[in-house]
Amino acid sequence: MSYATTASAAWPADLSAYCFEVPYSSDTVLFDSAKGIRLFDAAGREYLDGLSGVFVTCFGYDCQPIIDAISNQLRVLPFNPPLHGTNRPALELARSLVTLAPASITAAKLVNGGSESIEAAMRIARLYHRTRGNPGKVKVLSHYHGYHGSTFGSLSLTGRPDVARFGPGVPGMVHVWPPDCLQEFWGVDAEVAQHLAASMIERTIQAEGPSSVAAIFVEPVIHLRGMAVSTTAYLSRLREICDQYDVLLVFDEIVTGFGRTGQPFAAQTFNVSPDILCVGKGISGGYSPLAAVLMSQRIVEILGESGGPLSFAPSHTYAANPIASAAGAAAVRLFQEGSFLTRIQRLSDYVEPRLQATVAGRGALRAIGLLYGVKLAANGADRDGIGAAVARACLKRGLIIRGQDDWLVMAPAFVTSETEVDHMLDILGDALDEICGGDR
Incomplete structure (x- = not known):
């Protein structure tokens, strides 16, 4: 060898x-x-x-249908004025992603990368509650030892000690223990750990005050715990807790999305529907920076009341870029038809x-x-x-x-x-x- x-x-x-x-x-x-x-x-x-780049290049490095889509788009429209309109590939990609997602998901916001999708979801969660007359619901829960991105807000959501070198994060971030950590650190039985971790989340919401908690962000499979896989029972219980306390359930599916868990998204693998899905990595096959925020109908209705696209302002110059969107649309089409x-x-x-x-x-x-x-x-x-x-x-x-x-x-x-x-x-x-x- x-x-x-x-x-x-x-x-x-x-x-x-x-x-x-x-x-x-x-x-x-x-x-x-x-x-x-x-x-x-x-x-x-x-x-x-053996890593698909970093969970990205799911079709390999020479996927001709995606290469052709990018090349053709370059010849037609490489960029459009984002303050004045959008483009056909972006609309096609958004529709395709909604079709792939759980039935409760009805809209998509295209962004440039996973960290940006997390940031957008955090803003949406706070705006959702403010629009409904609950401006105090601003705190966001996430797991210790998870990972949600490299921008300041997403790093603040990341519950790892190695991000402390950047100093205090965004206020309002609250971390909770995932089941895997309860198993490893305290020797709790796997089934008991799932139940106990969910109960600790409910207790945390109660201790922080339900009127102050906007959302909980969850990786269905925690990459930086060596692919710690959640269970349907755990995620279903989180869905119940979120419904009980008017807290949005957000799945960070930047790693797990686009077929990685055997279904289009882990939400379908575990049969649990979140309010928001953050997706990225594989949705362009690695041929262009691309991610998305997928939203349920109740989120969409609130955004419409609070100003539609302006709800995302400040947005990003390259969001829904025609070339990136063409890559994504081709990747989703290949995924569905292949x-x-x-x-x-x-x-x-x-x-x-x-x-x-x-x-x-x-x-x-x-x-x-x-x-x-x-x-x-x-x-x-x-x-x-x-x-x-x-x-x-x-x-x-x-x-x-x-x-x-x-x-x-x-x-x-x-x-x-x-x-x-x-x-x-x-x-x-x-x-x-x-x-x-x-x-x-």
Whole structure:
């Protein structure tokens, strides 16, 4: 097996003008081209993408229908004055997303990225209650150890200690423990943890004062907990609590949306309908920055009363951009017409047992659709770095996954072949042998 290494030698000698999107190090790869689910660096080395970029490139890197849609749109209308109108691809995409979503969803607001969709949802939640005569309902609940974005509002919603370096966040953010944390930190049984976590949310609403709580934001699968998967019972109970206390239920489906859990959205996988869905990543296949806020009819009715599109002001110059919208419309069309839900199920059925066998006793597998997390069996000082160590060992061998703390995550593209899956798992197995030891 040939080992791929990073392309640091191909970087320009003068990095003074380098755009610091990621910290430059010996592990930083200078990507140069891609085809299918393979990336190539500036030195010509090959990498299998087991993460779909970052849950984005679900159709691979050379999806011709999306490329054609973007190219055609560039020739016709690359931009429109956003203060004066919209464009056909944006309308088509909005309609398509509403069609994919649960029946309660009736409208879509297009934005540029996941963080922006979270920000918009926070504004909508506060505006919803203000318009209904409850201006004091401004607090927003979210889970500890979740992740909701990189803008200041979405970071404030993110309940992780590593965001404290930016100082105090937006006022009114309240964090609660998810079931997975109750299991790990306090040894609570899984079923009891689901019930207890929901009860703690109700108690938190009561303690903060129901007249002050606007919404709760939930990731149905918490990525930064190593793909901690919620249960239908937990999410259904949250729906009941939100209805009881007039609190909006918002699903952050930026990772889980667009087929990743085996249905168009996790809301359908768990059969729980939120008031707002924040979606992104895969909806353009990675061919253009794109996300959306999907809203239920009761939200739409309030927005109409409070000024329609002006309710989102200040908006963004590139929101509903014709090129991004054309990419999204083509991706959704391909998803619907290409029987991708069947393909996702078939690929998931192939991956899961083989991944379980590869991990063996070295960790606990969490799987839903084409989202996979592994909680590695590690103790003490090894716990916080073992996930990153395994991910680096995979990268050295030519496989891109994500690892942090004591977990790994994978999210193969929808177009990944069984042969490519086998190659990925061979590499992962070698990396686990190196870092964790043990036999497969």
